[in-house]
Amino acid sequence: MKITPLIASTFTSDGGTLFGLVPKTLWSRLMTPDENNQVPQNANSLLVTLDDGRLGLIETGCGPASRFTEKERERNGLGPGWPLLETLATLGIAPEQIEFVVCTHAHWDHIGGLLAGTPSEPTRAFPKATLYLHAQEWKDATSGDPLLYKAYPRDLIDPVASLYADSITTSKSTEVDVVPGVSLVHTSGHTTGHCLVRLHGEAIELDHPDSIFFFPPRQVLYLGDLAPTRHHLRLVYGTGYDIFPLDTRRWKHRNLPDLARDKVPVFFPHDPDLFGTTLSPHPKLEFAPDKPLRIEFLPGKVPPTANA
Numbered sequence: 001m002k003i004t005p006l007i008a009s010t011f012t013s014d015g016g017t018l019f020g021l022v023p024k025t026l027w028s029r030l031m032t033p034d035e036n037n038q039v040p041q042n043a044n045s046l047l048v049t050l051d052d053g054r055l056g057l058i059e060t061g062c063g064p065a066s067r068f069t070e071k072e073r074e075r076n077g078l079g080p081g082w083p084l085l086e087t088l089a090t091l092g093i094a095p096e097q098i099e100f101v102v103c104t105h106a107h108w109d110h111i112g113g114l115l116a117g118t119p120s121e122p123t124r125a126f127p128k129a130t131l132y133l134h135a136q137e138w139k140d141a142t143s144g145d146p147l148l149y150k151a152y153p154r155d156l157i158d159p160v161a162s163l164y165a166d167s168i169t170t171s172k173s174t175e176v177d178v179v180p181g182v183s184l185v186h187t188s189g190h191t192t193g194h195c196l197v198r199l200h201g202e203a204i205e206l207d208h209p210d211s212i213f214f215f216p217p218r219q220v221l222y223l224g225d226l227a228p229t230r231h232h233l234r235l236v237y238g239t240g241y242d243i244f245p246l247d248t249r250r251w252k253h254r255n256l257p258d259l260a261r262d263k264v265p266v267f268f269p270h271d272p273d274l275f276g277t278t279l280s281p282h283p284k285l286e287f288a289p290d291k292p293l294r295i296e297f298l299p300g301k302v303p304p305t306a307n308a
Helices: 015-019 070-076 083-090 108-114 135-141 154-163 245-262
Strands: 002-014 038-049 055-058 098-102 115-117 122-124 130-134 168-171 175-179 182-186 195-200 219-222 274-277 279-282 286-289
Touching (some): 130 135, 168 175
Parallel strands (some): 098 130, 130 168
Antiparallel strands (some): 002 038, 038 055, 195 219
C-alpha cells in the first residue's frame, strides 16, 4: 500500500472554536489569529494506492470554491480553485479513477469534496467511488435533527445522499475493514459516529520526502477530528464542536502512549504545517512530533534544503 498526503482545501475558522475550552492566551501562542480571530487550516487528505492498484481517498475536504457564494468564501477564508482535484491532476489521476472514499465523519470540511458542479446543479465529483462512513454518522447526518444545528447542512447532505445513493456503504461495527488494509474505527467524541481511519499492511510506503523510516511502518492512523492539528494531541485540547469531549480525551489518554511507544505515524486533518508525524512523550506538551511530515514539502518532490 502506498499513501500520498494531499491538501484538499485551505480555509480559516474561529480560533476559539478550534480550541474549545483552552483560553486564547494559550492557543494564540500556537496559532496566530487574524483581526477577526480566524486561524488558518487545511483540509488534508490521503491518496491511497492499494496493492491491487485501486485508488481511494481518505476525506475530500471542502470541495471547489466555485460551489460556494462569495459571502461563504469570504466567511470561511476558502482558498481559490480546488486543490484536491488540481493535485490529483498533476499526479495524472482522473476523478473516475478513484474507487473508494473513506470519511471520518460528515461535516462540510470533510465530505464537501464529494460534490462538483454548482450549488443549483451539483454532480458527483468521483463518479465511480463507493463512500464509506459509520452507520451512526450517516444516520445523524441525514436525520435533520434540530439539536445538531448546522453540523450537517442540507444543501450538502441532501445532494450527497441523492447522488451517491447507490454507492454509500455504512457499518455499525467498532472496527471494520472497508477495503483491504483500510479500516474504519469508531471513536465517538467529535460526533456520535466519528471514526478514525487505520491503514495497515506488511509495509506501507509513505510518498513524502520526510518519510525516512529504518523499517516501513505497518500501520498508519488518520485521526480525524480527535486531533485536528498536532496541538490537539494534548488531552484538554479539543474543538468546541465536540459532542462528547470526554470521549475524545478518553481515546487520547488510552491510545497515544502506545502510538508513541510503537512510533506509529499519525495524520492530522487540519494542521496547516504538518500532514502527520510520529510521537514522543514530552514533559510539558504530553506528546510532541518527532518525525514530522511537513506540508511545505509536497509529495514526490525533493525538499529545497535536501542538498544544502
